[in-house]
Amino acid sequence: MDGAGADVSKLREHNSLSIVRAMRGQPPATVTELAGRTGLSRPGTDVVVRGLVTDGWVKVVEPDGSTVGRPARRYRFNADAGHVLGVDVGAHKILVLLADLEGEVVRSHRVPVEPEADPAVRLAAVDTAITECLDAAGMRHDRIWAVTVGVTGPVDATGRTTLFTPLPGWASVSPADHLSTRFSCPILVENDCKLGAVAERWKGVAQDADDIVYVLAGMRIGAGLILDGTLRRGYGGAAGEIGALKAVRWLSAPSHLDNCPGMPPEVHPDDRAAWVFDQVRAGDREARAALRRYVKDLAIGAAALVLALDPQVVVLGGGWSRSADLIVDPLAHELDRLCLRVPEIRASTLGADSVALGALRVALDQVDSVLFTDGMPAPLTSGA
Amino acid sequence: MDGAGADVSKLREHNSLSIVRAMRGQPPATVTELAGRTGLSRPGTDVVVRGLVTDGWVKVVEPDGSTVGRPARRYRFNADAGHVLGVDVGAHKILVLLADLEGEVVRSHRVPVEPEADPAVRLAAVDTAITECLDAAGMRHDRIWAVTVGVTGPVDATGRTTLFTPLPGWASVSPADHLSTRFSCPILVENDCKLGAVAERWKGVAQDADDIVYVLAGMRIGAGLILDGTLRRGYGGAAGEIGALKAVRWLSAPSHLDNCPGMPPEVHPDDRAAWVFDQVRAGDREARAALRRYVKDLAIGAAALVLALDPQVVVLGGGWSRSADLIVDPLAHELDRLCLRVPEIRASTLGADSVALGALRVALDQVDSVLFTDGMPAPLTSGA
Structure with a gap:
């Protein structure tokens, strides 16, 4: 791609992201409203929104007919285009939260585990908790776009392997490698205190x-x-x-x-x-x-x-x-x-959910970081 | 200014900054070289560079005639367009560094002070050190674009007043208020350890x-x-x-x-x-x-x-x-x-200069943050 082509593509990606961000967590909005929120021109916004509808990122909300005259068409982010998982691997429990791309928790599942459980037993409980959660939601593993696993103890710079942990035998375990046989999406591992902090800023008291x-x-x-x-x-x-x-x-x-x-x-x-x-x-x-x-x-x-x-x-x-x-x-x-x-x-x-909530947020950030880039096909082109 | 006008002005400011950054600390460069460094088009770069020359930000370097044929004209950042001061208010000394806009130290001046000196004596030493430094460089106070003063103890959130300090009586002193009667440019006050850290990343071992x-x-x-x-x-x-x-x-x-x-x-x-x-x-x-x-x-x-x-x-x-x-x-x-x-x-x-060096860097950052904005007139329009 030449310099100018790359610039145009970058600009389209940027504008798509701006509009999606202006939609998320908000009631359905008209093109005029979205232009106002993003600072983009109305015609420019219209072009980008139509593209997002074609690609499956955005849904048209049909007017409900309660207003007089022809109401403007409204749009909402297609939060169901993908889902993410946040997993808390605790001493006593595995907690799995399943959320849509707006971070709305659509399913929560908890599996008890003994504090003394060895890594194989704990990882099996993780598998069980995830499978039961997805089954209950009627969702396949390949519909998950990112997974974050919260663990005790610090995690290495690659965000994959726990370094030190009070859980028996757990330091030699890579939860990311374990889960990568079940998921093809990015899998991140993060320290539970860090995830607790993230959760408080996202949905908590900070x-x-x-x-x-x-x-x-x-x-x-x-x-x-x-x-x-x-x-x-x-x-x-x-x-x-x-x-x-x-x-x-x-x-x-x-x-x-x-x-x-x-x-x-x-x-x-x-x-x-x-x-x-x-x-x-x-x-x-x-x-x-x-x-x-x-x-x-x-x-x-x-x-x-x-x-x-x-x-x-x-x-x-x-x-x-x-x-x-x-x-x-x-x-x-x-x-x-x-x-x-x-x-x-x-x-x-936030109580006992905080680590898993923080894990959801980190997974959503991971999705956001590749949204509209070459590495992330649009929902309709990927068959979602 | 309407939205489109603001966008164009923002873009011009952005491109000017990119080109100035690509020039600073470098040997004189041709328009083609600057276009290469910034990723801007050659004609676009040419327009911006001509504007910067007109405004006094950039100087033309005439070819020295040693090459055959007609060599391309070269440009350099006009680092002398303005100057900044870094002042270290220590227990035993006041150290003043005067630098150009590329951070090149053009003058250094040190005035001893007794550790027991009261605030009035210490502030008088600051005044003396600054005046002697500027006099030696043949420069007026009004040619200084930013001053940063390093002090012991933390400085409040506005970056003006020391909160706690081992220097006698100093906590009730605002060095920024004191200097503002002599300078019309921004005056920042910062903790000496913070400035030491800044200096190490700028010119030191980090x-x-x-x-x-x-x-x-x-x-x-x-x-x-x-x-x-x-x-x-x-x-x-x-x-x-x-x-x-x-x-x-x-x-x-x-x-x-x-x-x-x-x-x-x-x-x-x-x-x-x-x-x-x-x-x-x-x-x-x-x-x-x-x-x-x-x-x-x-x-x-x-x-x-x-x-x-x-x-x-x-x-x-x-x-x-x-x-x-x-x-x-x-x-x-x-x-x-x-x-x-x-x-x-x-x-x-960096030895004993580190605090004053860090102060210079903070002053230069202050200048950079307003470069090409409405608050910062171009050198030739301001008579510099």
Whole structure:
């Protein structure tokens, strides 16, 4: 292609993307409205929209006849043209979310797994969860345009392989390679804290913020960083792993809850935090002191991130969101003591779905990055 | 201006910028060469270059007659069209660098100041240093297009006022307001560690890196962060201030040198580190142990930043660059022990100029951000 041809093709791609972006998540719009939203000329918009309809990216919405006269034709993005999967590989569960190209979740499926499960068992559970989810939605594997898998521990720079993880045997596993025998679309692997951060900016409590420190607070503590609206992966994929540094106390923080005085021996390790929270709510002083020690340690690492990055918002995520009221205030108090400028602290409301939601967003970004390029055939030409 | 007019004006601005960028720091070039570098058409490039010559942005370089036939006319960016100032307000000195629009330093001037000087005395020294520098270069204040002032301590989000600083009384001073009575151009204030980081990426040891953790190691330890090639200021201007957290040990690290066994009482506090380095080179075991303790503490905060951000490069800056050989290896050893992935560690070679150099770069970026916009008249229309 010569220079001018490449420029025209680039411009068409650019205008198509602008119009699709102006349509997504919006009610059906007329060409005039779309021209207004994109800043393109009305005739130019009309040409691009017709092309998008021909290719299957855009659907015509017929007027419902309730208005007098001949109403203008309206258009909407064909969100069903493709779908993406977000998969959360947790210690206790595999959660699969299936979404359309507007990020609307059309199916959710959860399969329990033992924390002690070896990699083969865990990967089999991933396969089961995905297959059951797609079957329930009546969808074939080859209709999926991108898959993102959330895992514990950092993921290498290629976004395929987990580097370190508390899941038994999991560090030697490549979930992307495993799934690539079932899918021909791009498969990305990402750290769960990073995905939690992405989810909060997409559908959570930090939609208004560009600079976010996300702290996953639980019996394991981790962080995900969003700066200038972009997830920080780091040069080798290991950004956010400040918790590995003993001095910031995230490794030792959970022991304060584990060793809370009065803990009955029959309480399962996974339920110890809940037991402490219950005791705190019941007014127990020793439980309150244990929780205070946990928050003090949590605050050291959080303060290190706040002082290093000076974010707009700190989001407190993780499985304890129902007990956030017991953590946010003392955490704010500690940060106030430790930091030069204290950002707003907000508790996540996405609950247990956050990692899988973040995975969906990363999969949608992957689709967006190739939309209208040579690598991505239009829905009608690809038979979708 | 209507939409189409705005588009044309935007395009002209864009093409002018592309051509100026293709000229800067390069030998004089023909229109054909500039078209090749920018990807614009030859006739289009010719029109834009002629306009830039008319406006005074570009100079014609007449052929020297040494070639046979009629050689093509060559053009160069008129770097003398304007100048910028970078000012380092240190504890012991005011350093002023004057540079042209290509960042070439045309004058450097240093004025000593007492660490105990009050703000009025320090600001008077700033005025003296600037005036003497401009006088020596035969330049008026109104020929300066941007000034950046480097200071210790974080600077607020507007980039004008220092928030906290070890310089006596300095926190209540606005260097930008002070200088605005002398200059009508933009005046920016920035933290010295941030400027050190900028300098390393511009002219120092990290020119190839986009993700940089810069650690200023001295009797005061600080950090500047560059991610995706952009200086991180933080939401409130206070990014990089991880040293304020006691747990990462940067506050206590210098005491190991201060209290090095055998330190003669007559050694001035400013010279204690040099004394320790000398003793280490002379083979003194206690001095070596003191330095090792310093590096161990330095490494805790550095590891926190490396684990949080996973940068490509850590640059060790500050006044001790001549002794970097004594610090880099033990620091690398400590980081290896503390981090999941250890980035390359490089010692700065910019020495005492780094803060003022970074200030120049920030001033040049300020000029670039308004080049060819309505706010920036062309050199010949403004009488330059």
